[in-house]
Amino acid sequence: MTSSPLLHLPGAVPAEGRDEGVAAHYGELYGEQRALAEGRGFVDLSHRGVVTVSGPERLSWLHLLLTQHLTELPAGQATEALILSANGHIEHALYLVDDGETTWAHVEPGTQGELIAYLESMKFFYRVEVADRTEEFAVVHLPAGSIAEVPRDKEHVVRETAYGRDLFLPRAELESFAAAHGPAAGLLAYEALRVEAHRPRLGLETDHRTIPHELGWIGTAVHLQKGCYRGQETVARVHNLGKPPRRLVFLHLDGSEVLLPAHGAPVRLASDGEEGRQLGFVTTAVRHHELGPIALALVKRNVPVDAPLLVGNTAAAQEVVVAP
Numbered sequence: 001m002t003s004s005p006l007l008h009l010p011g012a013v014p015a016e017g018r019d020e021g022v023a024a025h026y027g028e029l030y031g032e033q034r035a036l037a038e039g040r041g042f043v044d045l046s047h048r049g050v051v052t053v054s055g056p057e058r059l060s061w062l063h064l065l066l067t068q069h070l071t072e073l074p075a076g077q078a079t080e081a082l083i084l085s086a087n088g089h090i091e092h093a094l095y096l097v098d099d100g101e102t103t104w105a106h107v108e109p110g111t112q113g114e115l116i117a118y119l120e121s122m123k124f125f126y127r128v129e130v131a132d133r134t135e136e137f138a139v140v141h142l143p144a145g146s147i148a149e150v151p152r153d154k155e156h157v158v159r160e161t162a163y164g165r166d167l168f169l170p171r172a173e174l175e176s177f178a179a180a181h182g183p184a185a186g187l188l189a190y191e192a193l194r195v196e197a198h199r200p201r202l203g204l205e206t207d208h209r210t211i212p213h214e215l216g217w218i219g220t221a222v223h224l225q226k227g228c229y230r231g232q233e234t235v236a237r238v239h240n241l242g243k244p245p246r247r248l249v250f251l252h253l254d255g256s257e258v259l260l261p262a263h264g265a266p267v268r269l270a271s272d273g274e275e276g277r278q279l280g281f282v283t284t285a286v287r288h289h290e291l292g293p294i295a296l297a298l299v300k301r302n303v304p305v306d307a308p309l310l311v312g313n314t315a316a317a318q319e320v321v322v323a324p
Contacts (some may be wrong), residue, residue, distance in 0.1 A: 004046045004138075005175050006184060018109055018203060021047035025186035032185035033192050033289040039145025041183040043190045045166070046138030046174060049112030052096075053100040055128035062103060064124055066094065067212070067235070069223040075100035078159040078166075080221045083118065088211050088234025092118075093202040093221065095160040095166065097130045104168055106139045108202050132135055138171045140181075141190065148181050154300070163197065190301070192286040198250055198321045204263060204297060205248060205283040213244035214298065216322045244282065246298045247322040253285070253293040254315040260285040260293060261311045266293050267297050270308040270315060279303050282311055296321075 003237040004022045007014055011027030014020065020130075022044045025032060035041040053062060063070040068081035083092040092115050107115055112132055119130045123324055142148055145223040145282055148169055152158055159166040169177055194201065200215040211234060212222045221236060238244055253261070268281040280299030288294050295311070300323050309316040 002135075003078045004044050005226055006044045006046075006178050009178065009184055012184075013186070018185045019047060019260065021109070023184070023186040025188050026041055026059055026184055027185075029287070030259075030289040032183070032189035035183055036143040036185050036189055036193055037289070039143050039147070041144075042148070042178070043141040043143075043144070043185050044138075044174070044178075045106070045141050045190075046171065047109045047111060048134075048139045049107040049115070050133040050139065050168060051105045051107060051112050051116060051135075052131045052133050053105075053128055054131070055126070057127045058103050058256060059098065061123075061126045061128050063226070066307070067222040067229060067231075068096070070096075070103075072151075073098050076160075076272065078161045081113070081296070082212060082217065082221050084212075084229070084231025084235070086230055088231040088238075089216075090202065090206050090210050090212060091206065095159065097166075098229045098317070099154065099157050101154075102157075104133075105223045106159075106166060106168070111202075123268075133168075136171060137168045138174050140167050140169055140174070140177060141165070142167065142181070142194075152183075159285070160172050163193075163199070170321050188286065191247050191284065192288045193283050194295075195250075195294055196288055198248070198249065198296065200296070201284065205298065207298075209287050210246075210298075211244055213237060213238050213250050214246045214322060227260060243301055243324070244322070245301055247301050247303075247320075247324055249280075249297050250319040251282075251295040251301075251309065251311065251316040252291065252319070253295055253311065255292040257293070257314045261295065261314060267299055267311050267316070268310045269303070269312045272310075274310065274313055279309075 015024035028227040065291035122281035157168040266278040268276040
C-alpha cells in the first residue's frame with residue numbers, strides 16, 4: 001500500500017491494520033475531533049479504493065447489480081449502495097456520486113480489486129468501462145459545516161452528504177490541498193464521529209453473515225422498491241416477513257477503564273457477569289471528545305433494549321440504533 005505524503009506532516013502517527021497508509025492522528029486526538037465537529041479541517045482518506053464506471057449504460061447497469069436505485073441518479077447527488085451475496089450477506093459497500101459522464105465510488109481500503117473483478121464478470125454486452133483509479137485519485141473528507149472552497153470539475157469530483165463532503169482529488173495535489181485546508185485530522189477523530197453518528201463500516205460492523213437490516217442500511221444503501229439484484233430475496237423476505245437475527249447498538253462504556261475493548265470483544269448481560277452467555281460483540285470502540293468511551297456493537301435481536309450490558313469486564317449502557 002502506498003503511504004500518504006501527509007504522514008510527513010508535524011505530529012503524524014501512522015494508522016495500523018486496515019487503515020495503514022494514512023495518519024491515525026497528528027498529536028491532538030481530541031482537538032482534531034473538535035475541529036471536525038466544528039466544521040474545520042479535513043481528513044486524509046487517501047488509503048481508500050477509488051473505482052469509476054463510465055459509458056452510456058453505466059447507471060442502468062449498476063442498477064442491476066447494486067442494492068440502490070440508480071437509473072435516474074442526478075449528477076452530483078451522493079448515494080451509497082451494497083453488493084450482496086446470493087444469500088443476502090454484505091460483500092461490498094460503495095459510496096457513490098455521478099458527475100454526468102462517470103460514476104465515482106470510494107470503497108474500503110484493499111477491496112477495490114475484488115470489487116472490480118466482480119463488476120468485470122458482469123459486464124456482458126453492456127457499454128460500460130470499469131477502472132481502478134486508486135493510484136491516480138485520493139479521497140479527502142471535509143466535515144459538515146466546512147466553508148472550504150474546492151474546485152468542481154472532471155478532476156475534482158465532490159460527493160456531498162449530511163456528514164460532510166468527500167472530494168476525489170488528484171493524488172499529486174494532496175500536499176497543496178493540506179496546506180490550504182488544514183488543520184489535518186486523523187482517522188481516530190473521523191472514526192469517533194462516525195461511531196457517534198451510528199454509521200456502519202464494512203469489515204468492522206460486518207462479518208461473513210451480516211445482512212443490511214442488522215445495521216440500519218435499509219433505506220440509506222438499500223432501496224426496497226427497485227427491481228431484481230443478487231440477494232434481493234433475503235432482503236425482501238426479512239423486511240416483509242420477519243426480523244433480522246442481530247441488531248446494531250450504540251454503547252456508552254464505563255470511563256474508568258484505561259483500555260478500549262478490541263474489535264470482537266464479547267458483549268453479555270451485566271446480570272450474567274463475565275462468565276455469562278455471549279450475546280454479541282463490539283464492532284468499533286473509540287474515545288469521543290465529549291461522550292468519553294463509546295462503541296458500536298452487534299447483539300442478538302432479543303437482548304432487552306433497557307438491559308445493562310457488560311463488554312469484557314466493562315459496564316456498558318446501550319442505545320437503540322436498529323429496533324428489535
